[in-house]
Amino acid sequence: MARTNRRTKLLAGLAGLTAAGVALVGCAPSGGDEEDGQSLRLWHYEGADSAMGKAWAEAITIFEEETGATVEFEEKSFEQIQKTASQVLDTDAAPDLMEFNKGNATAGFLASTGLIADISDAVDEYGWADKLAPSLQTTAKYSDDGVMGGDTWYGVPNYGEFVGVYYNKDAFADAGLEIPTTYDEFVDVLDAFVAKGITPLAEAGAEYPLGQLWYQLALREGDRGFVDDYQLYKNPVDWQGPVITSATETLAEYVDKGYIADDVSSIKAEDAGVSFINGTAPIFVSGSWWFGRFVAEATGFDWTMTAFPGADLSLGSSGNLWVVPENAANKELAYEFIDITMRPEIQAIIGNNGGLPVAADPADITDEKSSELIGTFNGILEKDGLAFYPDWPAPGFYDVIVQQLQGLITGVEDVQATNEGLGEAYDEGTADFR
């Protein structure tokens, strides 16, 4: 009898919980209700310990103090927003302000579908354009078809990023080598490390690092015209032409010559970064997003980061964007929040924590290493040297690049077949925009 009672209670408890769950779902705030001016629903996916995470936590505090409104912050993952945003933004559950990845296949796609708002008037009103360098504005403005570099503002970035080369200065000193300043010197250094039995480049074929190196090698041969054709579809890209052929051939040579280990096709970015952190690989071509991590963890040796030697163009762009969903209930509050993130004190938090602020007062950057990074970034901006990322032009092109370059470095495909595979997917994915 006791057992029966217990079971009955358990079932009743479960039934109660289920009913409560159903009731909660029914009562849960759906968002997107009428504008109340009292709360701002905010989604972003920066880690709490990252430069941006810290800066935006402070921005939330200032916002709440100044406006009296509360911030309903929901921590999301990059994947979550990337994969589900288009469905959520079409509903009343849309937030008032959201961080979103920039580029044609991401923010551009949302802009073209009308899911995120044209914020040009707010940009004029708050004067954000004056704080953003032209190559940073490219990724914030889109055409009606969702191609970046258009006339309409759909987002605001308040930090930047670029891909450069990290060098382990101690390993260089031990090998009697200098940090290279030209591409020829870079290759000499790679040869010297190989001669000493060291595989110099940390690489990852299963994720973005290898594709970024490939595109950086293309940028070494290409110019702004190539970038405009590739990223902004100004002209068709010649996938068997000298620029891309040179990049693919050089990458294959890097493997043949032992600059890159021949077993990197299944390695992930994290593992490549860790092999730099633990001193296994003395050189790592990757983004400024690693900088803060290396400051914290690559403490066993002295290191530095420069732009890719001998290249006028570097991978990079504005950071991710603040976008305002078309269905947002409190757009005015969203603009006020964006404006706070542009203030010097918030920008300084980004800059002093390993991030790349776009509107910081240089006098506010007290950290020496961060100053060096920001100096390098500003040097690229002054040359209008940001060339964006290779996977941006077409939805799903990231996976194609990973797969094709895996094929190249494992010897399954030759240079021509790799370029052909990339070209077919690029042409198919960009057909809608041409």
Add this chain to the structure above:
Amino acid sequence: MTLITRGERTAVPREQPAIPQGRGGAGAYWLYLLPGFILLLVIVLIPLGWNVFLTFQKWRGVRAPEFIGLENWQKLLTDDDFWTSFTNSVWMILAMVVVPTILGLLVAALLFDVIGRKFGGRVGSFLRATYYLPQILPVVVAGIVIGWIVRPDSDGALNQMLGWIGIPAVDWLGQMPSALIVLMVVMVWVQLGYPVVIFMAALQRVDPELYEAAELDGANWVQRFSAITVSIIRPEIFVVTLTCTIAALKVFGPVYVITRGGPAGATLVPAYYAYQEFFTKRNIGYGATIATVLTIVVVIVSIVFIRVQNSMEQKERAGL
């Protein structure tokens, strides 16, 4: 000595309905089935119809779909990745159905017949639970552990062990055919527990006297296994084979976590390929076409299995 003669074969009696017919007639049954039909309609049939509709459309997930006729289906016929993914399904069937079912049958019989008898039921139960463990392990956790074991450089546990005996490190997931082989071995490991548990439960209903009689007649273990064990638990073998085949055709999680279809698309499977088209390339129409083909294949396999099982059961009932 008693001579046992077979009785004259009689017609198989028609099965009588267990539920008495009430005054409500057949109409009352339909009333009870209604909620089930409504759920079937909402959860299965309408999405299925929508999916088939999308195979004739070009759609990026928002705005209205654009009718493109048979373009997606034509593309499918000449798409190497699609055919690679279905070829890999055959390997998945080998790893998730054929090997686990055969191994599971042997392990279950050993646990039941040998371990159970010699070491007691507790040891058998413990081992059964051990085999079942990978089934309850989240695939993400398993994937991370497997990834650590088969890391390409000498940090990987497997490569380290091979290093002890002088075998150089292998890039297990970075090249073919090792990437597919690793995936298959993982699937055998994950799947094995399921048939073991089902078969051991099935073995509970085998009359021990049958084994004793066979033993007295001089049958060895292999003969007892094939003549009694396999013959009696045949329905469970069918169920395991069918469910595992469907699982193998639909496999997604392990591929997503361990190889992401790599290297160079060599471990692509239909469900992962459809996912890529749906969510990363936003080719919803083409993704729907792959999903529809997958559904058709699963339905055909299920129908074939069920028909074969029914015909064998009918033959058995008829004493053939």
